[in-house]
Amino acid sequence: MADTNTVLEWRNKGDILIFLHYFGGSVRSWKWVTEKLSDTYRCVALNFPGFGNTPALHPPSIKGFADFVREELDKLELENYSLIGHSMGCKIALQAAADVLEGTVRQLILVAPSPPTIEPMPEKEKKRMLHHPDRQEAETNVANAIKRPLTKEQHDVAIETQLSTDPATWRWWLMEGMAHSIAENLKELQVPITVLASEDDPVILARVIQEQVMNVLKHAKLITTKEVGHLSPLEAPDWVAEQIRKIISQQKHQE
Numbered sequence: 001m002a003d004t005n006t007v008l009e010w011r012n013k014g015d016i017l018i019f020l021h022y023f024g025g026s027v028r029s030w031k032w033v034t035e036k037l038s039d040t041y042r043c044v045a046l047n048f049p050g051f052g053n054t055p056a057l058h059p060p061s062i063k064g065f066a067d068f069v070r071e072e073l074d075k076l077e078l079e080n081y082s083l084i085g086h087s088m089g090c091k092i093a094l095q096a097a098a099d100v101l102e103g104t105v106r107q108l109i110l111v112a113p114s115p116p117t118i119e120p121m122p123e124k125e126k127k128r129m130l131h132h133p134d135r136q137e138a139e140t141n142v143a144n145a146i147k148r149p150l151t152k153e154q155h156d157v158a159i160e161t162q163l164s165t166d167p168a169t170w171r172w173w174l175m176e177g178m179a180h181s182i183a184e185n186l187k188e189l190q191v192p193i194t195v196l197a198s199e200d201d202p203v204i205l206a207r208v209i210q211e212q213v214m215n216v217l218k219h220a221k222l223i224t225t226k227e228v229g230h231l232s233p234l235e236a237p238d239w240v241a242e243q244i245r246k247i248i249s250q251q252k253h254q255e
Helices: 027-034 062-075 088-099 123-129 135-145 152-163 167-175 206-214 237-254
Strands: 007-010 016-020 042-046 081-086 105-111 193-198 221-225
Touching: 007 027, 016 027, 016 062, 016 088, 027 042, 027 152, 027 237, 042 062, 062 088, 081 088, 081 237, 088 105, 105 237, 123 135, 123 167, 135 152, 193 206, 193 237, 206 221
Parallel strands: 016 042, 016 081, 081 105, 105 193, 193 221
Antiparallel strands: 007 042
16 A cells, blocks of 8 residues: 555555545545455545645646646556546546546546535535634534444544645635536536435535536436435445445446
8 A cells, every 4th residue: 555645545456446535535535435445446545735735736726636636647657547536526536537538537436526516505604614724613514514423533534634634725615616617628528427426415415416416417327325424435435335346347347
């Protein structure tokens, strides 16, 4: 396993899976999913700039994050991979896939995705979350996002990764990134897309998934579950890993 400020890699042979974390997360957020997949797949998780002690971009942008992902994967000489994002990571994954040469990304798997359009958030909630870094608010963020209890280790990771996020990057996502639509950039995107979502997600509501994700990514396939919150890679890693394994297997049979 290679572990740096930017990359966490499980060095196994097999198809390559690239994991992009959620807002306030890091490579550590994927630990419980990748542990269940790295027996078969080469799993590589990346920190975004400003997260997980990776130096921030000045100024941050969706395009800048997507370029960063592509540059890091080029350094690792990785191609022909499946790109898997969670929440904010889905928006970056979509932009990155739209920018690379055809054939580089085999497919996209979007877990509880932030919409490619505008992610809705009540102004009162946004104002509360702008108090960062603040442990009490971080605790509230986690409590508001989940439907299933986390283990102590999962909870500690969820809190620590928030508190280590660069303050300017944190503010950028809340004030600009989540409101920046990339829908126009995706019109030529042809790779297979699967969306994994919970009908009970309290952050990205099922209605938003349908209206702002599925209606934009018209050829995407939706797989849903229930009684899981927004942090599904922590709350329900077995389900997330099982779905990823099925999706990869089905895609291989179709190729």
